[in-house]
Amino acid sequence: MTWMVRSLLLWALLVVGCKHAEPVVATPTPALAACDARQAEISKEADQLAQPWSIEQHLAKNFPDLKVSWLMPEGLYQKYVVQTAAKNFGRCDDTACYLFAAPSAVIQEAVNKSMTGGTHAPDVLGQALGLPAKNFEGPLRMMTLDLNASGTCARLPVDSDPGVWKCQTPEDKDCFKFGGYTSGGVPEVMVINAPVAQTTVTEIP
Amino acid sequence: MSQEQVLYQSPLLYRVLREEDGALSIEVVVGGIAMHTVRVRLTVQEAEAYAREGSAFTDRLAREIMAQPSFGGRAR
Numbered sequence: 001m002t003w004m005v006r007s008l009l010l011w012a013l014l015v016v017g018c019k020h021a022e023p024v025v026a027t028p029t030p031a032l033a034a035c036d037a038r039q040a041e042i043s044k045e046a047d048q049l050a051q052p053w054s055i056e057q058h059l060a061k062n063f064p065d066l067k068v069s070w071l072m073p074e075g076l077y078q079k080y081v082v083q084t085a086a087k088n089f090g091r092c093d094d095t096a097c098y099l100f101a102a103p104s105a106v107i108q109e110a111v112n113k114s115m116t117g118g119t120h121a122p123d124v125l126g127q128a129l130g131l132p133a134k135n136f137e138g139p140l141r142m143m144t145l146d147l148n149a150s151g152t153c154a155r156l157p158v159d160s161d162p163g164v165w166k167c168q169t170p171e172d173k174d175c176f177k178f179g180g181y182t183s184g185g186v187p188e189v190m191v192i193n194a195p196v197a198q199t200t201v202t203e204i205p
Numbered sequence: 206m207s208q209e210q211v212l213y214q215s216p217l218l219y220r221v222l223r224e225e226d227g228a229l230s231i232e233v234v235v236g237g238i239a240m241h242t243v244r245v246r247l248t249v250q251e252a253e254a255y256a257r258e259g260s261a262f263t264d265r266l267a268r269e270i271m272a273q274p275s276f277g278g279r280a281r
Contacts, residue, residue, distance in 0.1 A: 069238075070237075070238045070239070070240070071239040071240070072240050073240075073242075076240060079220070091216075091217050091218045092217060093217060100237035107238070129238070131238075131239055134241070162268065163218075163235070163237065163271050164271070164272065165235065165272055165274060174236060176237065182237060182238060186238065188237060188238055
């Protein structure tokens, strides 16, 4: 009888032990899994430079719903997106199209805060996003993309990305500092090949 | 009505323009999460380089302007 109890106990321990020994398979964030080999390599190098920070932590902390947004003046949107029938947003070269984007909730909150009497106040919007008011004069368009639903790649921006204007002094605004935050302290990511067809475009009068 | 003529539009987000007075200029989209444009008039040497090299030259020039949007005080 004692032998049977011991055997049962041993069997139970083995089962529990085996369950604990099951390998944990880490599922990469879809936005990272969507990157091609070139962008995955750049992302890996950026993560090494940002240690102990990483794009995985950055997305989890600042982009929990994986929705990103960015702003363009109406005229710029018409000239560079509508009239060219662009397939992707951003600056395109022979490798990809590169676009800076912030958490949608942050941009939306800044826009809401700036709305007075049916139009936005450029100075309020600029202050909320830590950027010069002149960047927000006139009607704007706010673009929103769900990285997860669209299967779009995102990584930390790096110095060599098209459009990077490196800050020269700590006081510089509207320039690039490595680490995933704008010079105004807004979280940002580099979105690769953001598809126009899957982006929601909202008018901001 | 503007008589401005678009000579070249790049997927890198810039345009080469011939302005009303015949001068060449480059309009470049700068900025990150909030984009805007700056415009720089080409010097005679830059216009010659554009005539010689085409978009290879303006690609380089546009990247320089993106990296420093005031472009030494030349941007408007």
